[in-house]
Amino acid sequence: MVQPTIIIIGAGIVGSSLADELTARGCTDVTVLDRGPLFSTGGSTSHAPGLVFQTNPSKTMTEFARYTVEKFVGLDAFDQVGGLEVASTPQRWTDLHRKHGWAQSWGVRGTLLDPQQCAALNPLLDVDRIEGGFHTPDDGLARAVRAVTVQAERAMERGARFVGGQEVVEIVERGGRVAGVRTASGEVVDADIVVSAAGFWGARLGEQVGLTVPLVPMAHQYAKTGQVSELRRAGLTGTEAHMPILRHQDHDLYYREHGDRLGIGYYGHRPMPVDMDTLLTDTAGEAMPSMLPFTESDFDEAWTQSVALLPPLGDTKVDEGFNGIFSFTPDGFSIMGEHRELPGFWVAEAVWVTHSAGVAKAMAEWIVDGAPSTDVHECDLYRFEDAAKSPDFILATSSQAFVEVYDIVHPHQYRSAPRDLRVSPFHHRQRELGAHFYEGACWERPAWYAENAVLIDELSTDGVAFPDRDDWSGRYWSPISIAEARWTREHVALYDMTPLTRYEVAGDEACAFLQRLTTNNVDRRVGSVSYTLMLDDNGGVLSDLTVARLATDRFQVGANGPLDLDRMLRHAAHADVTIRDITGGTCCVGVWGPRARDLVAPLAVADISHEAFGYFRALETYVGSIPVTMLRVSYVGELGWEIYTTAEYGAALWDLLFDAGRPYRAIAAGRIAFNSLRMEKGYRAWGTDMTSEHLPDAAGVGFAVSRRKGGFVGKAALDVAPETERTLRSIVFDDPIAVVLGKEPVAIDGTVVGYVTSAGYSATIGRSIAYAWLPTATPVGASVTVAYLDRTYSATVHAEPVVDPDMTLIRR
Numbered sequence: 066m067v068q069p070t071i072i073i074i075g076a077g078i079v080g081s082s083l084a085d086e087l088t089a090r091g092c093t094d095v096t097v098l099d100r101g102p103l104f105s106t107g108g109s110t111s112h113a114p115g116l117v118f119q120t121n122p123s124k125t126m127t128e129f130a131r132y133t134v135e136k137f138v139g140l141d142a143f144d145q146v147g148g149l150e151v152a153s154t155p156q157r158w159t160d161l162h163r164k165h166g167w168a169q170s171w172g173v174r175g176t177l178l179d180p181q182q183c184a185a186l187n188p189l190l191d192v193d194r195i196e197g198g199f200h201t202p203d204d205g206l207a208r209a210v211r212a213v214t215v216q217a218e219r220a221m222e223r224g225a226r227f228v229g230g231q232e233v234v235e236i237v238e239r240g241g242r243v244a245g246v247r248t249a250s251g252e253v254v255d256a257d258i259v260v261s262a263a264g265f266w267g268a269r270l271g272e273q274v275g276l277t278v279p280l281v282p283m284a285h286q287y288a289k290t291g292q293v294s295e296l297r298r299a300g301l302t303g304t305e306a307h308m309p310i311l312r313h314q315d316h317d318l319y320y321r322e323h324g325d326r327l328g329i330g331y332y333g334h335r336p337m338p339v340d341m342d343t344l345l346t347d348t349a350g351e352a353m354p355s356m357l358p359f360t361e362s363d364f365d366e367a368w369t370q371s372v373a374l375l376p377p378l379g380d381t382k383v384d385e386g387f388n389g390i391f392s393f394t395p396d397g398f399s400i401m402g403e404h405r406e407l408p409g410f411w412v413a414e415a416v417w418v419t420h421s422a423g424v425a426k427a428m429a430e431w432i433v434d435g436a437p438s439t440d441v442h443e444c445d446l447y448r449f450e451d452a453a454k455s456p457d458f459i460l461a462t463s464s465q466a467f468v469e470v471y472d473i474v475h476p477h478q479y480r481s482a483p484r485d486l487r488v489s490p491f492h493h494r495q496r497e498l499g500a501h502f503y504e505g506a507c508w509e510r511p512a513w514y515a516e517n518a519v520l521i522d523e524l525s526t527d528g529v530a531f532p533d534r535d536d537w538s539g540r541y542w543s544p545i546s547i548a549e550a551r552w553t554r555e556h557v558a559l560y561d562m563t564p565l566t567r568y569e570v571a572g573d574e575a576c577a578f579l580q581r582l583t584t585n586n587v588d589r590r591v592g593s594v595s596y597t598l599m600l601d602d603n604g605g606v607l608s609d610l611t612v613a614r615l616a617t618d619r620f621q622v623g624a625n626g627p628l629d630l631d632r633m634l635r636h637a638a639h640a641d642v643t644i645r646d647i648t649g650g651t652c653c654v655g656v657w658g659p660r661a662r663d664l665v666a667p668l669a670v671a672d673i674s675h676e677a678f679g680y681f682r683a684l685e686t687y688v689g690s691i692p693v694t695m696l697r698v699s700y701v702g703e704l705g706w707e708i709y710t711t712a713e714y715g716a717a718l719w720d721l722l723f724d725a726g727r728p729y730r731a732i733a734a735g736r737i738a739f740n741s742l743r744m745e746k747g748y749r750a751w752g753t754d755m756t757s758e759h760l761p762d763a764a765g766v767g768f769a770v771s772r773r774k775g776g777f778v779g780k781a782a783l784d785v786a787p788e789t790e791r792t793l794r795s796i797v798f799d800d801p802i803a804v805v806l807g808k809e810p811v812a813i814d815g816t817v818v819g820y821v822t823s824a825g826y827s828a829t830i831g832r833s834i835a836y837a838w839l840p841t842a843t844p845v846g847a848s849v850t851v852a853y854l855d856r857t858y859s860a861t862v863h864a865e866p867v868v869d870p871d872m873t874l875i876r877r
């Protein structure tokens with residue numbers, strides 16, 4: 066498609082930014098339709114107060130925000146008054162240190178201030194109420210409607226059209242592709258590509274074409290005070306602001322100036338999901354369908370807390386307010402991507418003003434170049450598990466996301482509801498062993514087992530250390546995990562691998578399909594397992610997979626989640642291959658440790674000696690009477706197998722292995738031990754340690770790219786890729802007490818040069834290990850420092866892997 070005809074539904078901040086980004090890339094046949102009048106359309110953008118705080122735990126969201134600020138500053142649509150977040154509790158003050166760390170990691174300027182310094186920036190503050198603040202001078206206020214207008218004007222100069230008063234009522238399909246839209250007036254407008262940038266209306270539009278867009282329109286309170294005498298003295302009028310935008314997150318509040326009045330936004334009220342049917346009926350014909358009447362009583366606490374923090378407000382009162390609607394999603398991230406079943410239909414929704422231009426740029430790259438240059442997996446339309454696409458789940462989790470918007474959320478905190486949706490066949494046994502469950506991808510997963518507490522004493526006697534943790538890193542954690550990890554290296558342990566996403570890829574063209582889609586040579590003899598990567602068109606790592614060839618035309622693919630299925634299905638469209646998600650119908654126990662062979666051999670029908678069943682081999686066989694697929698693969702880096710069977714045999718398999726393990730003192734071990742062991746072994750976790758922003762070599766997985774095989778997706782980009790400036794490295798902390806949790810900034814000689822991705826305490830060496838993206842030239846042995854909350858730890862760049870570099874443990 067040389068010059069596609071593109072329709073964008075929605076002329077809010079997202080639609081307008083996208084028109085600008087597309088036309089800037091030479092796609093000038095762009096029409097933007099909006100049901101409302103231009104450019105105050107009545108959508109969320111029309112009345113957004115426009116606060117932009119860039120710093121976010123997500124690197125991607127921070128980069129989206131940074132791009133938005135830079136762009137809007139250039140368009141004279143941004144007041145760079147700075148941002149100030151204050152802490153009124155010790156917990157928040159500690160958390161602001163964590164936030165300062167993210168800012169450093171992602172390259173946002175910011176400083177921690179004492180109360181007096183905060184008051185110097187905002188004289189309304191009661192210094193006695195606060196412990197300190199975090200000041201970010203580059204944050205500020207987007208003039209959202211101006212940003213819409215100037216971007217639209219620029220796009221129109223390049224040939225785009227913007228039409229108001231045009232409601233899209235139908236997405237037109239032809240030949241399995243999008244073909245255009247039908248408007249309320251009955252007119253059909255043809256297009257090769259239709260992008261839904263319809264804000265909170267987007268779920269409705271998606272539904273029409275069989276697409277679940279998991280967002281919930283929610284009302285959020287915004288109020289303005291009357292004149293504040295302190296502000297009047299400053300001589301501001303209209304919408305002017307001079308103080309930094311302010312957040313008081315301990316009470317779910319934020320503030321901006323509107324001349325001599327103060328605007329107050331509140332997230333502390335009950336979640337107010339909006340029913341679209343009712344809304345559309347009630348607001349038919351109204352100019353501002355996204356504004357609902359202010360519910361005063363929901364704001365009482367907001368006002369009390371505001372006057373407490375900002376005493377000069379005592380002279381005034383709430384003058385006006387409204388409950389404004391915008392989108393919330395189950396995980397707080399935006400929703401971006403192309404409908405797989407209706408090519409040409411794209412969505413960019415649940416996007417804050419804060420991230421709008423960054424999201425639009427990534428969308429334009431995706432549409433025009435085939436892949437965005439920023440890692441968007443957190444925002445990908447296809448990231449959701451099946452259960453997570455149910456209306457109940459979407460409503461419950463999005464409401465929770467509203468409640469938590471300003472909460473201090475621990476990186477290992479997991480959903481408290483819905484729970485017990487997906488459980489492995491071993492679940493009852495795990496309960497009996499005192500599993501401490503957490504939720505991931507809707508699965509119940511053991512983090513550790515209370516039953517293993519007894520091992521702590523025994524291992525302590527043998528000299529194993531169990532260092533105490535600080536309150537923060539000690540949450541969602543137990544020293545039992547150290548015992549489980551150590552036990553795995555010394556004896557043998559059973560790990561529930563059921564939640565590992567797996568697919569059966571079969572058919573005459575299955576092999577050719579996987580050869581084309583992934584980087585390693587998978588066309589090897591039956592019984593081979595290959596570690597291989599999926600890349601995007603830029604050569605960035607989209608996933609790492611294990612591919613087991615179980616028959617000439619049948620493969621079992623071990624994957625990282627729903628995005629991998631999406632990727633495969635898109636590429637399978639024209640191939641003679643069937644792809645089946647077998648995760649739910651099967652289960653898996655990982656049996657790993659030096660005694661793994663002793664445990665399994667007596668039960669196995671096959672010869673599982675090293676000579677007969679080598680490393681990275683697969684076999685369909687029996688364990689006892691249970692039909693199994695065994696893969697000699699170990700993410701924990703130990704001798705052993707992943708043993709798969711279908712669900713009905715699961716409980717029997719677990720019991721059989723567990724009983725056979727008694728003489729070898731086999732234990733069940735949990736996810737924290739699992740993670741620490743894989744870090745010792747140098748194995749990367751996709752999505753955390755490496756993403757599409759990284760080339761295989763830089764991420765340390767270049768060995769999974771075959772130099773000899775033919776073409777595969779991403780090869781052309783790899784062939785011309787320059788040396789990367791940063792590589793993923795292992796660092797080992799010097800102090801045995803040091804623990805970090807991920808995303809902390811890493812400095813050399815006092816200058817931040819990179820950031821931590823994941824971390825774990827190594828029971829083998831008695832120190833924490835972390836991965837960090839560091840300048841490529843950093844030598845092994847280099848000293849670095851890592852800022853963790855309000856302290857700094859020293860660490861040393863280590864050769865990889867830290868444990869078992871010679872592969873003697875795993876290949877025996």
Ligand code: FAD
Binds near residue numbers: 262
């Ligand atoms: P919208 O601006 O809603 O645009 C979507 C457009 O699509 C609308 O113009 C609508 O008319 C049009 N449309 C929908 N359906 C159709 C159809 N079928 N046919 C044709 N056109 C259609 N974000 C921040 O970053 N900072 C803040 O401080 C902030 N404060 C907020 C305060 C309030 C009270 C509210 C309500 C929101 C706030 N937000 C803030 C969120 C932000 O406003 C939104 O996330 C953002 O504006 C969404 O932009 P959008 O372009 O996706 O949606």
Ligand code: THG
Binds near residue numbers: 623698
């Ligand atoms: N098991 C299976 N599939 C998986 C995972 C798994 N797919 C997703 C994810 N985990 C993939 N990650 C890895 C990372 C490393 C290894 C396996 C899966 C691994 N690497 C060997 C190494 O680096 O030494 C590869 C050696 C080789 O290529 O021969 O084992 O846990 N089924």
